[in-house]
Amino acid sequence: MKLDAIDLRILQAVQRDGRITKLKLAEVAGLSPTPCWLRLRKLEQAGIIAGWHARLAPRRVAPFTTVLVEVALANHRQADFERFERAVMEMESVVACWSVGGGVDYFLKVVAQDIDAYQRLIDGMLAAEIGIDRYFTYIVTKTLKEDEPLPMALFGVK
Structure with missing residues (x-):
């Protein structure tokens, strides 16, 4: 269109x-x-x-922790990517997932009740053997901007 x-x-x-x-x-x-x-x-x-x-204001409902996670898979066959992606799509706490180029394969955005709940999620992912070789965890300490509208300048609108 x-x-x-x-x-x-x-x-x-x-x-x-x-x-x-x-x-x-x-x-x-x-x-x-x-x-x-x-x-x-x-x-x-x-x-x-x-x-x-x-669009909810979740901190008014309950406290939670936001975690960004870099994930590198052990193998890079199509079946490996598909297995990981299928598993992530079933995880309610993973609210965003991006496949990326570079030194890692995916970035995840995870929301959890607390750090312990996040660690249980990661432990479950590792136990499920969905292909994770290594992961790096980044705890969000302050959200400045999130889920903003697309800038219409991308489409030539000022």
């Missing part, structure tokens, strides 16, 4: 405020409500808008 300036304004608005009213969105997009709504539906149907959700 080729996006135009109106589509990009719609995307910018809804990623900043998913609860924006239809009227306000139409105003921002420079359209009347019905054509704006139709464009929004097309963006959803095309998979450009992947979903709608609430």
Whole structure:
């Protein structure tokens, strides 16, 4: 789907405020409500808008620890990567996982009740023999910025 300036304004608005009213969105997009709504539906149907959700303030619910983990696999066959990735997809505490090039194979973002819970997760990963050769743990001590909207300048919008 080729996006135009109106589509990009719609995307910018809804990623900043998913609860924006239809009227306000139409105003921002420079359209009347019905054509704006139709464009929004097309963006959803095309998979450009992947979903709608609430952004929580988790520290107001319960204390937790965020850990970033570098993981290097022992072997680098396709089956090794697939085994590791399947296992990680089943781990609720692993909230993000990136396959990367360079000296390690993956970066994980883990949230756990505390350091002990994180260590139990790692111990379980090692016991499951999912191919981990080595891992490095980085405890997040302060979050400055997280899950921000995509910069629309990437798409030519200022």
